[in-house]
Amino acid sequence: MTQQQPIPDPAMFTDDAFEPLHGELRVQKLTRPSLSYWQDAWIRLKANKRAILSLYIVIGMLLFTILGPQVWRVNPAEQDLLQVSSAPGADRSAVLVAPYRPWTNIPPAPIKPGLKLVGQATTQKVQLIWAPIPGAADYRVYRDIIAPDRQAGIYGLPLGTTGSASDTYYEDLLDLRAGTTYYSVVAMNAEGKDTAKSETLKIKLIDGITASEAVDRGLLKPDAIPPLGTILQLPLHPAGTDYLGRDMLARLMQGAQVSLFIGIVAPLLYVLFGIGYGSIAGFLGGRVDQVMMRFADFVVALPFLLFMILFKIGFGIGPGESGITPLIISMTILLWPGTARLVRGQILQVREEAYVNAAQLLGARTGYLVWRHMIPNTMGVILVTLTFAIPTAIFTEAFLSFIGMGVAPPTASWGSMSNDGIKSMLVHPHELFFPALMISITVLAFNLLGDGLRDALDAKMRSRE
Amino acid sequence: MLLYAIKRLILGIITVWFIATATFLAMHAVPGDPLSGDKAMTAQIRQNLEKKYGLDKPIGEQYLIYLNNLAHGDLGISYTQKNREVNDIIRENFPISATLGIMAVVFAGIGGTLFGALTALYRNKWPDTVIMLAVILGISVPSFVFAAFSQLIIVKINTALGFSLLPVAGWGTVSHILVPSMVLGLGTMAYLTRLMRSSMLEIVSSDYIRTANAKGLAQTRIFTQHQIRNAILPLVTVLGPAIAAITTGSFVVELVFAIPGLGRYFVQAVQQLDYTVIMGTTVFFGAFLVLMVILVDLLYGFIDPRVRLN
Numbered sequence: 001m002t003q004q005q006p007i008p009d010p011a012m013f014t015d016d017a018f019e020p021l022h023g024e025l026r027v028q029k030l031t032r033p034s035l036s037y038w039q040d041a042w043i044r045l046k047a048n049k050r051a052i053l054s055l056y057i058v059i060g061m062l063l064f065t066i067l068g069p070q071v072w073r074v075n076p077a078e079q080d081l082l083q084v085s086s087a088p089g090a091d092r093s094a095v096l097v098a099p100y101r102p103w104t105n106i107p108p109a110p111i112k113p114g115l116k117l118v119g120q121a122t123t124q125k126v127q128l129i130w131a132p133i134p135g136a137a138d139y140r141v142y143r144d145i146i147a148p149d150r151q152a153g154i155y156g157l158p159l160g161t162t163g164s165a166s167d168t169y170y171e172d173l174l175d176l177r178a179g180t181t182y183y184s185v186v187a188m189n190a191e192g193k194d195t196a197k198s199e200t201l202k203i204k205l206i207d208g209i210t211a212s213e214a215v216d217r218g219l220l221k222p223d224a225i226p227p228l229g230t231i232l233q234l235p236l237h238p239a240g241t242d243y244l245g246r247d248m249l250a251r252l253m254q255g256a257q258v259s260l261f262i263g264i265v266a267p268l269l270y271v272l273f274g275i276g277y278g279s280i281a282g283f284l285g286g287r288v289d290q291v292m293m294r295f296a297d298f299v300v301a302l303p304f305l306l307f308m309i310l311f312k313i314g315f316g317i318g319p320g321e322s323g324i325t326p327l328i329i330s331m332t333i334l335l336w337p338g339t340a341r342l343v344r345g346q347i348l349q350v351r352e353e354a355y356v357n358a359a360q361l362l363g364a365r366t367g368y369l370v371w372r373h374m375i376p377n378t379m380g381v382i383l384v385t386l387t388f389a390i391p392t393a394i395f396t397e398a399f400l401s402f403i404g405m406g407v408a409p410p411t412a413s414w415g416s417m418s419n420d421g422i423k424s425m426l427v428h429p430h431e432l433f434f435p436a437l438m439i440s441i442t443v444l445a446f447n448l449l450g451d452g453l454r455d456a457l458d459a460k461m462r463s464r465e
Numbered sequence: 466m467l468l469y470a471i472k473r474l475i476l477g478i479i480t481v482w483f484i485a486t487a488t489f490l491a492m493h494a495v496p497g498d499p500l501s502g503d504k505a506m507t508a509q510i511r512q513n514l515e516k517k518y519g520l521d522k523p524i525g526e527q528y529l530i531y532l533n534n535l536a537h538g539d540l541g542i543s544y545t546q547k548n549r550e551v552n553d554i555i556r557e558n559f560p561i562s563a564t565l566g567i568m569a570v571v572f573a574g575i576g577g578t579l580f581g582a583l584t585a586l587y588r589n590k591w592p593d594t595v596i597m598l599a600v601i602l603g604i605s606v607p608s609f610v611f612a613a614f615s616q617l618i619i620v621k622i623n624t625a626l627g628f629s630l631l632p633v634a635g636w637g638t639v640s641h642i643l644v645p646s647m648v649l650g651l652g653t654m655a656y657l658t659r660l661m662r663s664s665m666l667e668i669v670s671s672d673y674i675r676t677a678n679a680k681g682l683a684q685t686r687i688f689t690q691h692q693i694r695n696a697i698l699p700l701v702t703v704l705g706p707a708i709a710a711i712t713t714g715s716f717v718v719e720l721v722f723a724i725p726g727l728g729r730y731f732v733q734a735v736q737q738l739d740y741t742v743i744m745g746t747t748v749f750f751g752a753f754l755v756l757m758v759i760l761v762d763l764l765y766g767f768i769d770p771r772v773r774l775n
Binding site: 303 | 750
């Protein structure tokens with residue numbers, strides 16, 4: 001038998017027998033401020049320099065798209081025919097010339113051998129005159145933008161012949177462009193073949209504009225026409241112009257509207273549809289879930305780009321339509337299963353969590369469960385999916401527009417601009433460079449932002465660094 | 466395994482049937498028919514021609530004829546090129562695309578495995594940083610931009626050397642394949658590198674690598690025999706989507722490099738609205754892709770015993 005403890009006398013437990021404990025009473029009080037899931041994610045995202053930089057780029061792109069056209073008020077469809085395919089930073093000066101009149105008062109041929117320029121060489125006209133070359137039966141005139149190779153007999157573009165030995169003058173009006181130009185006159189023999197005798201002249205062509213053209217373009221006022229020969233400044237095109245003389249910056253902004261609109265709206269639509277489909281399948285479960293997911297598997301198996309093209313043909317884009325709506329509809333129809341699978345998986349997982357059971361036990365209704373517990377807990381994954389879906393959609397639009405199946409002209413998109421630019425890539429690289437750069441930067445920014453969001457929002461999906 | 470293969474094959478046939486049906490419907494949604502816009506013809510001639518080609522029959526019957534032709538492998542006749550069958554076009558041009566595609570897959574596979582393994586080996590050191598930077602660029606830059614700029618670089622190199630080191634475009638010799646297949650495989654290679662890296666890093670911390678280390682195997686042997694071999698497995702699963710990406714990528718690359726493959730033919734048909742060629746090649750490409758995905762899945766089951774047992 002163990003010795004029994006003596007029972008303490010109840011009279012001992014008076015109030016003054018106790019002493020208050022000094023110090024922290026609420027042992028469970030948190031020492032740091034409580035952070036919600038989103039606050040925590042934001043802190044983690046802010047620590048990721050690449051993701052924050054990408055976020056700035058994305059915001060910058062959006063500003064460029066929305067505010068850009070307000071600041072740079074140039075009509076993207078307007079053609080500046082004096083500055084076709086001009087590179088950024090090209091010379092913008094143009095000389096005021098008289099309206100064109102046929103060349104009648106031809107001066108006498110010079111005595112000294114060699115080519116001579118008559119008047120000013122502008123993009124309106126170039127008039128040449130030369131001393132007769134002995135032994136020539138006729139003359140052929142050539143033009144080139146690089147120095148001719150006289151040994152090889154390469155002089156560039158043949159412009160025409162003068163017709164006789166006595167005519168030693170030529171007027172060039174054919175598609176003149178500003179810049180250094182080499183004119184060559186080659187003496188022809190009686191059989192009409194070029195001989196080795198030739199004369200070459202290097203000329204710097206400048207843009208020529210007539211007073212009425214300048215007034216039309218708003219460069220001059222009709223009541224204040226300066227004298228001929230005045231140098232005018234043509235309109236500025238910061239990013240140059242395209243092959244039709246349209247302002248590239250304005251077109252890049254219009255293209256950004258189209259590309260980003262498709263790139264954001266299409267993923268938003270199919271992600272929303274995917275959320276609905278996936279959460280219904282995941283929540284109902286059982287046979288319905290099986291049938292629904294089989295159907296999703298089937299849609300996944302369809303070759304995406306081929307079906308995009310088929311849909312486009314099926315919609316039958318008419319003339320003057322941009323083709324944006326069919327593009328968005330077909331993307332939505334084809335791309336939702338990825339999100340649906342993901343959301344279903346998440347819902348199935350969350351459904352088994354203890355806190356959902358607890359909420360159910362406390363009498364929460366289904367709607368409340370979905371709205372309060374399931375959706376917020378799958379939100380992170382959905383946001384990451386959406387961020388990665390945007391670059392995919394931008395890529396798809398660019399690809400389709402590039403092969404001529406996307407946005408229809410004259411609407412600009414970055415893809416269709418690249419398609420236009422690639423044709424003159426070797427001569428005017430800026431026409432390809434700018435739209436390609438815009439696509440690459442935007443896609444890069446969204447990809448890096450997606451990486452950052454995934455790391456910040458979802459511990460399970462976090463990439464192993 | 467056999468049951469699984471049969472199941473997949475049936476699902477594949479259903480998919481191809483669906484593609485064919487969608488193709489047929491899309492073709493009928495297009496305004497006009499093969500006879501409109503060709504030449505002015507009297508109502509009688511038109512009626513006779515419609516009768517000859519079965520266009521006067523109800524749409525359901527036309528659909529059955531179409532399916533029957535398809536089942537016999539007849540894809541129709543080109544609109545824009547008279548008397549040229551789509552089958553001939555595919556027979557002539559697909560081998561070129563296939564050569565290019567196989568080269569691209571080989572290039573992407575070898576490059577992806579190698580670079581992925583390198584990044585994992587030199588984790589957080591400069592080779593890792595450089596390769597991962599290149600991977601992000603490879604994922605973010607569209608293939609047509611790569612194609613265009615590689616052409617630009619070839620032109621510059623050729624001009625600088627004074628002779629033609631590499632052809633800028635065209636088809637025919639081995640040197641013609643080199644650059645286009647690299648451009649075509651680049652996106653897939655970037656993707657595979659990323660996958661290989663994470664797969665390698667996962668394996669580093671697994672028990673059997675620890676065992677191999679504990680029993681004193683040489684590091685190079687662990688790396689080549691245990692790590693790379695196991696890390697390659699997940700790469701096989703994405704081979705299906707990769708083949709699809711390379712097939713559609715070939716549309717652009719063949720267009721830019723002027724390679725007379727089926728992809729370029731398809732894009733040209735799209736631009737010229739040669740509907741029968743579009744439809745025929747779509748069904749062909751669709752069937753090809755579906756078959757490839759099934760083959761890759763079966764192959765995966767063959768390679769990885771864990772999948773086979775499930």
